[in-house]
Amino acid sequence: MRFKDVFSIMGPSMIGPSSSHTAGAARLGLAARQTLGGQPDEADVIFSGSFAETYMGHGTDLAAAAGLLGCAPDDVRIRDAIALAEAAGMELRFGTELRLGGHPNTVRFALRKGDRTASLIGCSIGGGNVEIVNVDGFDIKFLADCPTLLIDHRDMAGTLAAMTVIVGRAGLNIRAMEVDRQSRSGRALTVMEMDQAVSDEVMRELGALEQVDRVRLVDLNGEERA
Template sequence: MRFKDVFSIIGPAMVGPSSSHTAGAVRLGRIARSLLAAEPQWAEIGLYGSFADTYRGHGTDLALIGGLLGYDPDDARLVRSAEEAELAGLKVTIKPFHSPAAHPNTAEIRLGAADAVMTVRGASIGGGNVEIERVNEFDVRFTGSYPTLLVFHVDRKGMIAEITALLSGSGINIGSMDVDRDGRNGNALTVIEADAALPGDLLSGIAALPDVQSLRWIQTMEGKP
């Protein structure tokens, strides 16, 4: 993880007990909710490594559920998020797995609403920071700490150039970009972390490009989508 500021060391404002097991877990849930782009009706959460071993004692289960409800890491409702989810009609199942994971604090969240389904796999890497490592079938990496655009599209020549040209034309600087595809000329996912929020007309322009299937975005800064 790259050093960004002193808050990366001292951690975020949060409901305890752990920035990794609580605040980071909240943010994983929030990112999954943002990428579904709908009010989730159900979620299946798999836990790996330390998350699987200690999730009840550290409140990781409640933190993930709170994130799915859109709570912040310092929201006092986190301690009763399971009850709040039931009241909201959100059905959550949590299952620990004791198979190896790339990071000890890893969660895989599959969630849905009506016909929309999204799978997000990520890890809480310390200080309330997270790293997403997989979205649906695509292996991509991003943090959710910056305005982030996900473009699901057909893999074709010139697609990346067309996306980045629109970003440049709107004065948006790209901080990082990751691309994965399921095969040559198949489906692909491009993830772009930007230095500024993405205006609505820019999102509309990218969505209108030929062979773009759908967009997802996280607009806010500092890991709070």
């Protein structure tokens, strides 16, 4: 196995006990929060595989709740995250499910904030690293280790070209891109993993495209933006 850097071997700065079961879960909760666009009023957090078997003993529930509150994996508030979430008015529900195949450390979030909803399925893949495998029912994959645009749009000719023109004009480089759609000419989700930080202006320009319904940013190392 080849490691990218020393942190891939040592693990992240975190509140323990496990980089996979706590640090990774906190990052997944934070990614779900950013997918929703803020702190949820209600959150269903459903664990499967190894997460389902050990989540209480390893603090995975605390870590996921902390991520939904906007906490990083090394935030000491992780220890009291469930109580803090309840004090903040968040209704948390934890559960388990059997998922055939896929990574053993998997969690599914179903979130609501007012009339806005979001869902996310992600895996903790080791060393505090995560992989998102589904957003709002769309089968996409990204690692959430760089600024990542989630662009909800209609499946229309020229849409991807228009998006990439805006991104390129801003001097941004797309590291990876994935698209999934419900049907031909139906709803679609495009995911762009970027090499550079994404400005509010780029997000506004993308959101102003006729065929685009919403633009979100998952940036676990940057400032949170709705």
